[in-house]
Structures are given as C-alpha cells and as structure tokens.
Amino acid sequence: MKIAALLTCFNRKEKTILCLRSLFxxxxxxxxxxxxxxxxxxTSEAVQESFPNVHIIKGTGNLFWSRGMYTAWKEAIKEKYDYYLWLNDDIELYPFFFQELIECQSLNDPNCIISGLVEDFDKNKILYGGSDSQKKLIQPNKQPQEIKFMNGNVVLVPKSVVDKIGIIDPVYHHDLGDVDYGLKAQENGIKVYTTRIPIASGYSNNFCRVRKGGVTLKERFKRLYSPLGSNPNINFYFRKKHFGTTKAIIFIIYIFVLNILPDKIVYFFWGDIYKDK
Incomplete structure (x- = not known):
C-alpha cells in the first residue's frame, strides 16, 4: 500500500513538526x-533536519491552504499511490487513525472518501470532520456517517477517486477547496463518510470569514476579498457550480449587504453569528 500525505504550512514550525512526528x-x-x-x-529547515525524506515544495507566500494542497497534490500524482492522505499541520494523530480510516472505507465502498473526526485536545468537543445537509457538525457514532460538507483536516482519498474526479480545484485560495472536493465527489456518485470515532486532536480556527467587525468599511471589504476572508468572486464560482446561478447571485448580494451594514445593525438582527468565536 503506497500512501502520499499532503500538507501545507506557514510559520507553525512546532505544530508542523509534532504533526509529522505523529504521522511517521x-x-x-x-x-x-x-x-x-x-x-x-x-519550518523547512526544521522539517528537513528531523525528516530528511519529506518532499518540501517551496510556496510563493500567497498559496494559503487550498492552493497549497493543490500544489502538493499536483506533485504527488506524478508517482503512483494507492491513497492520498490530506493532513492539516496543526493536528496530532491518534495511533489508530489510519486503521480507522481504512476500516471505515471497508465498511462502505472501496471508492469512497473518508474524513476523520477531529476533537479538541481536552477531548470534549468535535471540531472538524464534516457536516450534514443542514450544516450540522457530525458527531461520533458506531457507524460511519455520510457527509454533505466535508472538512479537509484528515481525509483519505483513494486513487480511484482521483482517477475519476481529479485533484483539488486551484480556483480556491484558502477555504472552500475541501468542501468543493467533497461535493464534486458526491455529484459524481462517490460517497463521503466520517470515521466512527475521533482520530486526531486539533485546534479550533473558528473565526468569521464573511464579515469583519470593529473595522472601517474599507478595511472590512479588504478583508472580505483577502484569502482569509470570503472572496465574493470565488464564492460565486463555488455556489454556481454546486447550487445554481440564482442561489449564487442571492448569496453574493447577501454578503455585500452584510458587509455594508454597520456593526450595531448586524449584531441586532443576527446576534453573534458573524462574530469570531
């Protein structure tokens, strides 16, 4: 079984080393x-010293997560691998993580995608894995559960899926690349499941992308169009692709209105939905 692990990193040397150590x-x-x-x-020097066999690919400084993962995957597919393993570099894998991924796949379809449940370090809360059609975060169960919206923190993708739908879409800059890939898989008859139990611990990165509070209008729109925001052009592409033009237009109008309105009005009508958690 040949496995290629794909990661992208930026200025998290200690976390990156810990993640790779748990993987190896x-x-x-x-x-x-x-x-x-x-x-x-x-980071590169530390990784090279500790793990000399890692293929380090230098980024431009403007790749961020999705385009970084695309770059890693594009390099990896030059070789023949049975599985591609997505990893966020800020997680620590449990000893049984890969066994659980493989077992969950064997319980379903050998051509399915498995997204691992990730919990916080106190093991009190599920942080990532995937959500159902109502965007409710999926919780551990005795059986793998189908995902509608996939998180890309720990994901196992078999070669057969890559042969059918390719790799991550480079249009996405930072976020949405993982969600898009999961939806694309489902639209092509490929199921996406969670693991039965958490397989890693991680950190919550739950901040609001669609609206930045407490800043000027100019600063808010600058953030909106940044890689760490929710770029309307990329959002339109994503929503048109999966939900149709009408829904895409409605969402973009909503984003603009949301960002034009002052903080007081937004917080009055939506509470803390659009505040960083």
Whole structure:
C-alpha cells in the first residue's frame, strides 16, 4: 500500500513538526509532500533536519491552504499511490487513525472518501470532520456517517477517486477547496463518510470569514476579498457550480449587504453569528 500525505504550512514550525512526528510514528513508510508557503520561522529547515525524506515544495507566500494542497497534490500524482492522505499541520494523530480510516472505507465502498473526526485536545468537543445537509457538525457514532460538507483536516482519498474526479480545484485560495472536493465527489456518485470515532486532536480556527467587525468599511471589504476572508468572486464560482446561478447571485448580494451594514445593525438582527468565536 503506497500512501502520499499532503500538507501545507506557514510559520507553525512546532505544530508542523509534532504533526509529522505523529504521522511517521504510525506510518513510517508514508511519503510526505509538504508545501511550505514561504515560512520565515525556519519550518523547512526544521522539517528537513528531523525528516530528511519529506518532499518540501517551496510556496510563493500567497498559496494559503487550498492552493497549497493543490500544489502538493499536483506533485504527488506524478508517482503512483494507492491513497492520498490530506493532513492539516496543526493536528496530532491518534495511533489508530489510519486503521480507522481504512476500516471505515471497508465498511462502505472501496471508492469512497473518508474524513476523520477531529476533537479538541481536552477531548470534549468535535471540531472538524464534516457536516450534514443542514450544516450540522457530525458527531461520533458506531457507524460511519455520510457527509454533505466535508472538512479537509484528515481525509483519505483513494486513487480511484482521483482517477475519476481529479485533484483539488486551484480556483480556491484558502477555504472552500475541501468542501468543493467533497461535493464534486458526491455529484459524481462517490460517497463521503466520517470515521466512527475521533482520530486526531486539533485546534479550533473558528473565526468569521464573511464579515469583519470593529473595522472601517474599507478595511472590512479588504478583508472580505483577502484569502482569509470570503472572496465574493470565488464564492460565486463555488455556489454556481454546486447550487445554481440564482442561489449564487442571492448569496453574493447577501454578503455585500452584510458587509455594508454597520456593526450595531448586524449584531441586532443576527446576534453573534458573524462574530469570531
């Protein structure tokens, strides 16, 4: 079984090293493709020293997550792998993580995608994995559960899926690349499931992308169009692709109105929905 792990990182040297250490402890023969998006904290040097076999790909400094993962995957598919393993570099994998991914796949379809449930370090709360059609975060169960909207923190993608639908779409800059890939898979008859139990611990990155509060209108729109925001052009592409032109237009109008309205009105009507958590 040949496995390629795909990661992208930026200035999280300690977390990146811990993640890779947990990975190699469990899968010592795994081939890792790591995009370092111009880190300035010595990440590449530290990784090279600790794990000399890691394929380090230098980023431009403007790739962020989705385009970083695309860059890593584009390099990895030059070789023949049975599985591609997406990893966020800020997680620590549990010893049984890969066994659980493989078992969940075997319980369903060998051509399905499995997204691992990730919990916080106190093991009190599920942070990532995927959501159902109502956008409710899926919780652990005795069986794998179908995902509508996939998170890309720990994901196992078999070669057969790549052969059918390709790799992540480079249109996406930071977010939505994982959600898009999961939806594209489902639209092509490929199921996406969670693991039965959490397989890693991680950090919550739950901040609001669609609206930045407490700043000027100019600053708010600058953030909206930034990679860490919710770029309306990319959002329109995503929503038109999966939900149709009408819904895409309605959502973009909504985003603009939401960002034009002052904080007081937004917080009065929507409460803390559009505040960083």
């Amino acid at each position: 402890h469990i899968l010592p023969t795994c081939n890792v493709y790591l995009v370092d998006d111009s880190s300035t904290d010595g």
